[in-house]
Amino acid sequence: MSTPLLIAVLLLLTAAAFEFGRRRALQVAGSEFRTLHSLPRYYGSFTALWCALPALVLLGAWLAFEDKIITNLVITDLPASYQSLSEPELNLIINDLRNHLSGNVVSRELSPDMQVAAAHYGNLRATSEAALTVLFLSVAMLGMGLAWRKIAPDFWARNRVEAIVKVLLIICSTLAIFITIGIVLSVLFESIRFFQTVSIFDFLFGLEWSPQTAIREDQVGSSGAFGAVPLFAGTLLISVIAMLVAAPIGLTSAIYLSEYSHPRFRATAKPLLEILAGIPTVVYGFFAALTVAPLIRDVGNNFGLEVSSESALAAGLVMGIMIIPFVSSISDDVINAVPQSLRDGSLALGSTQSEMIRKVVLPAALPGIVGGMLLAISRAIGETMIVVMAAGLAANLTANPLEAVTTVTVQIVTLLVGDQEFDSPKTLAAFALGLMLFLVTLALNVIALYVVRKYREQYE
Amino acid sequence: MTMTTADKIQANLNKRYAAERRFRSYGLVSVAIGLAALLFLFLSIIGKGYTAFQQTYVKLDVQFDAAIIDPQRTRDPQTLARADYGKLIKKTMRERFPDVKNRRDKRKLYKLISPGAVYMIQDMVRNDPRLIGTTQTVWVPADDDVDMLIKGYINRDEPESARRLKDKEIAWIDSLAATSSLEKRFNKTFFTAGDSREPELAGIWGAVVGSFYTLVVTLVLSFPIGVATAVYLEEFAPTNRWTDLIEVNINNLAAVPSIVFGLLGLSVFLNFMALPRSAPLVGGLVLSLMTLPTVIIASRASLQSVPPSIREGALGMGASQMQMVAHHVLPLAMPGMLTGTIIGMARALGESAPLLMIGMVAFIVNVPEGPLDPSTVLPVQIYLWADTPERAFVERTSAATLVLLAFLVVMNGAAVWLRKRFEQRW
Amino acid sequence: MLNQKQAVLLESPAQTNDVPPPAPAKIQEPDTKTVGRVTVDKPIMTTRNVDVYYGEKQAIIDVSIDIAYNEVLSMIGPSGCGKSTFLRCLNRMNDTIESARVTGKIELEGHDIYDKKTDVVTLRARVGMVFQKPNPFPKSVYENVAYGPRIHGLARKQAELDEIVQTSLQRAGLWEEVKDRLSEPGTGLSGGQQQRLCIARSIAVNPDIILMDEPCSALDPIATARIEELIDELRQNYSIVIVTHSMQQAARVSQRTAYFHLGDLIEVGETSTIFTNPQEKLTEDYLTGRFG
The missing domain is CATH 1.10.3720.10 (MetI-like)
Structure with missing residues (x-):
């Protein structure tokens, strides 16, 4: 049976188990309905849970490992001549077999050897499916039967059901940790493989980045150059431009809206500004590449400046616009956390509104604002679509905002989009860059959250 | 003492209020910049995009020539599916512009019609084989360059070499337009089709x-x-x-x-x-x-x-x-x-x-x-x-x-x- | 200990007038329902028929009262009676509340403080305020006191500023305790010291009137006694209006007392008279603890 069918059958079984359990409870209680510890439906739920959960765990485990195991079996049974092939080539063969089995067009005709292997593959799959079906159904029935036998008037079904549900809740909440671990492991493993071919020192401090030369192996310098400094510099340049736009505009507009503006103006302007945060980044990318970059180039040319059509300025400017509402809502929160008593104290001494803001509120809110800015920087560093669409691909090491630069995220996308061999340093480099990105943003976030938290505690 | 304090305060007051006004205007300017960016973004996208909801169609009087579609008169669906409908369209275009003799010009002429027109005609025939042998007026999508010219995105004043459409092509298009054989219609394809290499056939x-x-x-x-x-x-x-x-x-x-x-x-x-x-x-x-x-x-x-x-x-x-x-x-x-x-x-x-x-x-x-x-x-x-x-x-x-x-x-x-x-x- | 002092104050309400006030304006008894004499001979501030609304709700109903030079006027009454609201009208702190609206006339030395031409910044420099909860700025002790003189440009040189800070702290009775820790944060002081720092901060801009909104309610009895002594000393140079919840405090520090009830000013008079011989039943009930 196929997986969806198995799940459908399990649903039916579970429903049946609920009913069996409920009836059993009523039956063992007999006329003394009150002697039951829990309501009958808890006995039903108990039986149903024992029917469904073990079977689902089995199914999940099976599906996760089935493919790996079968593939390995197929590979070991391939004729000896194939055993010496490299891993990517084997992967290609396996892909051909898979396509052949699912009736898709195959990139090349299958040799007789391969025909045998394909048949073998098909057999293994069929066996696996049959075994899964039998095991799955017996586990479901067994669970149901065991639970059914346990039902007795003094059996605490409600507590057992609640305990199971609580365990499920705990598993869900643990998922967040597993996601983090998954991220770390997935980027870390590939990065370690990358650093086996390229030294970590060259990567971190090398001034030249040209992974594209690695495409053709017979080319000169086919090993490519993986010095990431130009990428870091480009990322930094664009983030700095973005922050130069977003920080002052975001902060001052937050101040204006919370301290000066008429409530009615605020009620209109604030949601409007927040729309900027809800616009998908791909739209900003399109806007940057198609409207802002040519505009800046034309303006620059009018002043006799040489402006690249993929200038860092365009990407940074648009990214800054995107971050404005982020900065402004954090600043708003932070500024509002400054107690009213401090404002009163300042006003009562005869300070003007702006003197109060500049000399009392802002200094008091400084840690919170700094934390918010760190979060905004981490946003800018990790932003992908705008730079993919509006920044360049060439790794220039420059501080000139009118030139094209490339960023870490752009390179990750360029290296991984399209056909890829999973083992080339070129692909692995993307994971190394991902690791850097993750570590830097993580550090920024941890520091920022800590600073903001400390700041809030101060006024609570 | 009281007087001197008051005087001192008075002396600085104008400066302080000027600073106050400046500070306040920074805020207002910031809000205005943010809102202007939003407006600019929307206007630029709407301005560039609203025309895509319409698409230029060309009116063709297509003769569903049995000799081309189904010479054996079997009406076999396989035959109908494989017939060369492109020929029908090319023929129609040649008849519409009899002056075009040069091979290269002919190819350019055919390119005024979207490749999707072939599939349209094909579908028509497969749905209703009785059309074979008749002549029908069909509105087919125009090529994207025609569409762009009609929508005014191709500048006629540019030198010919810099233009995507040459003078000859523009003349043909104008001739089609003059006989009201060109029409902008609601672009249904955009909402019903998948992706395509041809803009006029691409949808979301x-x-x-x-x-x-x-x-x-x-x-x-x-x-x-x-x-x-x-x-x-x-x-x-x-x-x-x-x-x-x-x-x-x-x-x-x-x-x-x-x-x-x-x-x-x-x-x-x-x-x-x-x-x-x-x-x-x-x-x-x-x-x-x-x-x-x-x-x-x-x-x-x-x-x-x-x-x-x-x-x-x-x-x-x-x-x-x-x-x-x-x-x-x-x-x-x-x-x-x-x-x-x-x-x-x-x-x-x-x-x-x-x-x-x-x-x-x-x-x-x-x-x-x-x-x-x-x-x-x-x-x-x-x-x-x-x-x-x-x-x-x-x-x-x-x-x-x-x-x-x-x-x-x-x-x-x-x-x-x-x-x-x-x-x-x- | 406190009772002794209270007795002394009750017997001899001091009436020292060091600074000669300008010629008294023509006294005109306002049309008011308040029992007792609301006017004084030489007022620094007069309020006539003041109403305050928060949106639709009226918080102060037709209040008229004068404040004399070098006096401590206390305002008492049950919670929510509007005494703090009224106090905040006197230096227009109510301006910061969006829905608040003030009508009637409040004059500082003959100038309407709600007049369009009156500058609120200057007004607040002349009518200082000390709040219920000590609210030192999160800056050093020195910067807290120097803040007012700095924004108003009262000192041309650093030495002048140092002097103002020192004098203010001395007058607030805090100098001896903080002179070695001027650069430490003001928030690190004890509650009572913080409140005296706030008073020093107000004094530093040399106001005419100091408004105090329950300045001791967040303090322990010892710190409270210290502040009360200070208020009595400050009377030499300033007029003080104090809102308090504690009748004993009103009796101890003030020369005149005003009793508020649900937005109405019920009764005004010499503190000793009000406490010993209230005219109004409401006042008597409050003073004898029937409610409040």
Whole structure:
């Protein structure tokens, strides 16, 4: 049976188990309905849970490992001549077999050897499916039967059901940790493989980045150059431009809206500004590449400046616009956390509104604002679509905002989009860059959250 | 003494008020810059995109020549499917412009009609073989260059060498227009077709369906898991290091760049678990990991707003903690949780970076029929089209953006409505 | 200990007038329902028929009262009676509340403080305020006191500023305690010291009137006694209006007392008279603890 069918059958079984359990409870209680510890439906739920959960765990485990195991079996049974092939080539063969089995067009005709292997593959799959079906159904029935036998008037079904549900809740909440671990492991493993071919020192401090030369192996310098400094510099340049736009505009507009503006103006302007945060980044990318970059180039040319059509300025400017509402809502929160008593104290001494803001509120809110800015920087560093669409691909090491630069995220996308061999340093480099990105943003976030938290505690 | 103090204050007052006005105007200018950027963004997209909702069609009097379509008169569907309908169109065009003799010019002439016209004629014949032998007036889509000229995006004053359409072609088009054989009609293709290399045949429907499957997967995974996590953390979890760790984790995940989730998806879902590339299932998995923190944080806030008195009341009646949560707290917190989930979904709908990593950027013509079919999503479609050089794709990119923004407006509107409708003040 | 002092104050309400006030304006008894004499001979501030609204709700109903030079006027009454609201009218701190609206006439030395031409910044420099909860700025002790003189440009040189800070802290009775820790944060002081720092901060801009909104309610009895002594000393140079919840405090520090009830000013008079021989039943009920 196929997986969806198995799940459908399990649903039916579970429903049946609920009913069996409920009836059993009523039956063992007999006329003394009150002697039951829990309501009958808890006995039903108990039986149903024992029917469904073990079977689902089995199914999940099976599906996760089935493919790996079968593939390995197929590979070991391939004729000896194939055993010496490299891993990517084997992967290609396996892909051909898979396509052949699912009736898709195959990139090349299958040799007789391969025909045998394909048949073998098909057999293994069929066996696996049959075994899964039998095991799955017996586990479901067994669970149901065991639970059914346990039902007795003094059996605490409600507590057992609640305990199971609580365990499920705990598993869900643990998922967040597993996601983090998954991220770390997935980027870390590939990065370690990358650093086996390229030294970590060259990567971190090398001034030249040209992974594209690695495409053709017979080319000169086919090993490519993986010095990431130009990428870091480009990322930094664009983030700095973005922050130069977003920080002052975001902060001052937050101040204006919370301290000066008429409530009615605020009620209109604030949601409007927040729309900027809800616009998908791909739209900003399109806007940057198609409207802002040519505009800046034309303006620059009018002043006799040489402006690249993929200038860092365009990407940074648009990214800054995107971050404005982020900065402004954090600043708003932070500024509002400054107690009213401090404002009163300042006003009562005869300070003007702006003197109060500049000399009392802002200094008091400084840690919170700094934390918010760190979060905004981490946003800018990790932003992908705008730079993919509006920044360049060439790794220039420059501080000139009118030139094209490339960023870490752009390179990750360029290296991984399209056909890829999973083992080339070129692909692995993307994971190394991902690791850097993750570590830097993580550090920024941890520091920022800590600073903001400390700041809030101060006024609570 | 009193007088001197007052005098001193007076002396500085004008300067101080000038500073006050300056400070205030900085704020106003900032707000204005933000709003102007928003306006500029929208205007530039609408200005570039609104024309894409119309498409130029050409009126052709096509003679459904039996000799070309079905010389044996078998009416066999196989024959009808394989016939060279292009010939019909070419013939019609040659008859329309008898002066064109040169081979190269003829080829240019044929190119005024979209390649999609062939399939239109083919479908017509297959649906109704009785058309064979008759002459029908058919409106077929014009090529994108014709469309661009009609919409005024090709500048006739430019020197011929810099133009995509040469003088001859423009003359033909003008001649067609003069006999009212050209018409701008509502661009239905844009909303019903999948992707295509030809702008006039390209549509967003494939991407919309892909987005739909992706979001369904995201919702099915992230909502229950997010709510369960929030319930555990708010209602059951003891305060210890473990729950602290979970909390820190959730807060950090909320700020991890989305592309990193794409890397996770690539190496775990595609390479380790060998799930199909480009599938909405994988896209949904990745996006649900990304959306989870949003849902959890919103759900926790919603649970926190349920007053303790309700919990105490339920417990006081002898309900177990689980019953208290299920019967009282969850129903009260549900609108807030749904609001948070919708906002999370809206963000997932606009997300594209991690999907690039798992191969949802392929050029896919077919509309996907399930979450395992290769497909793309709306924002990625925008990204793909933005990369193409044709002028006609610029307006389609903008139009697709408008559609995406419309979806987002609807979703956020729903969230706002939900919040207003069920908002409770305790 | 406190009782002894209270007795002394009750017997001899001091009436020192060091600074000769300008020629008294023509006294005109306002049309008012308040029992007792609301006017004084030489007022620094006069209020006539003041109403305050918060949106639709009226918080102060037709209040008229004068404030004399070098006196301590205390305002008492049950919570929510509007005494703090009224106090905040006197230096227009109510301006910061969006929905608040003030009508009637409040004059500082003959100038209408709600007049369009009156500058609120200058007004607040002349009518200082000390709040219920000590609210030192999160800056050093020195910077807290120097803040007012700095924004108003009262000192041309650093030495002048140092002097102002020192004098203010001395007058607030805080100098000896903080002279070695001027650069430490003001928030690090004890509650009572913080409140005296706030008083020093007000004094530093050399106001005419100091408004105090329950300045001791967040303090322990010892710190309270210290502040009360200070208020008595400050009377040499300033007029003080103090809102208090504690009748004993009003009796100890003030020369005149005003009793508010639900937005109405019920009764005004010499503190000794009000406490020993109230005219109004409401006042008597409050003073004898029937409510409040």
